[in-house]
Amino acid sequence: MASVLVAGLLRATPAQVAVLHKQAPEFVRNDLSGKKVDLNAYRGKVVLLNFWATWCGPCQVELPHFAAWQKQYGPAGLQVIAVSMDDESTSVRPVVRKLKLDFPVVMGDEKLGILYGGVLGLPVTFLIGRDGKVNERIEGGADLKALESKIKQLLAQR
Amino acid sequence: MRLGCNARVIPFAALALMMILFTAPQCRAQFSGGEVSSASAFSIPQAQLIQPDSLNRLLQAGGANVPLMFQVGSHLMFTQAHIPGSIYAGAGAQPSGLQLLASKVASTPKNKLIVIYCGCCPWGHCPNVGPAYKKLRDLGFTNVKALYLANNFGDDWVTKGYKVERGQ
Structure with a gap:
């Protein structure tokens, strides 16, 4: 599992590596329904922060799993937040409905991408621990088994 | 036997x-x-692919060999990092993107070396380069290359230390 999770790190730029094991860059955005999403408000939870786009094939494979995990592990403290890197929200809403994504989906921008070391390929997933630190950066389609296992591990940490 | x-x-x-x-x-x-869909990056003939190190060498050499370069993917990714001198030409997967691309090359000689790239996601999943390549060929351009970014722009260009710039 470790090798799979580290694989993304080996390909990362220095700016992307710099984000790891530090406090997750703070952001506040409105989700697609206009509700405020403040990353700080989720401190104490394990946050799965996923950058995706409607035109990204591997993203569409992962997202339903993340939705299922939100249901399954939400009560234990998991919060999924998705950041769409689409240029416009009009194409995002139908996909969110179709995939039944029952977690906050916000629109990304250049600033947010750079804040997280540069989102220069999709998908990219960050796992943020209860302490607010970035625990993992997974680039490309994640090994879902390994990722779920890591989530459980982080949820077990109090 | x-x-x-x-x-x-x-x-x-x-x-x-x-x-x-x-x-x-x-x-x-x-x-x-x-059948390989023209929407697929796999529809681009192998001979029309250019590897990142080859393009980088062309850019370093400068002069008349520097191609006209278009990023045909996400504008959000373009603003974060793109090849210096390249122009944003709209997402190849969308009709509006192909229209923008056509307008950008309207006054370009048909034999000019044009390099298109995206790097939004792994090559086989990229929805943009295939249609953009086809559009340019349909418009009569004879010297079009697609930058082969196996994983994405970050992995195959930025992490290799090749130059990038930010902004519009």
Whole structure:
């Protein structure tokens, strides 16, 4: 599992590596329904922060799993937040409905991408621990088994 | 009849060669035998791909060999990092993107070397380069290359230390 999770790190730029094991860059955005999403408000939870786009094939494979995990592990403290890197929200809403994504989906921008070391390929997933630190950066389609296992591990940490 | 050494080796070598051809992503378009959608990056002939190190060398050499470059993917990714001198030309997967691309090349000589790139996601999943390549070919451009970014722009260009710039 470790090798799979580290694989993304080996390909990362220095700016992307710099984000790891530090406090997750703070952001506040409105989700697609206009509700405020403040990353700080989720401190104490394990946050799965996923950058995706409607035109990204591997993203569409992962997202339903993340939705299922939100249901399954939400009560234990998991919060999924998705950041769409689409240029416009009009194409995002139908996909969110179709995939039944029952977690906050916000629109990304250049600033947010750079804040997280540069989102220069999709998908990219960050796992943020209860302490607010970035625990993992997974680039490309994640090994879902390994990722779920890591989530459980982080949820077990109090 | 006893088979000679070559007779025993050749079938295995042929099998190995076939396996390589069928599994190498950049070769699938030509050897899959099935229809490859023009929307797929695999629809671009292998001879029309340019590797990142080759493009980088061209850019470093400068002069008349520097191609006209278009990023045909996400604008959000373009603003974070793009190849210096490249122009944003709209997402190739969208009709509006192809229209923008056509307008950007309207006054370009048909034999000019044009390099298009995206790097939004792994090559086989990129929805943009295939249609953009086809559009330019349909418009009559004869010297179009697609930058082969196996994983994405970050992995295959930025992490290699090739120059990038930010902004519009």
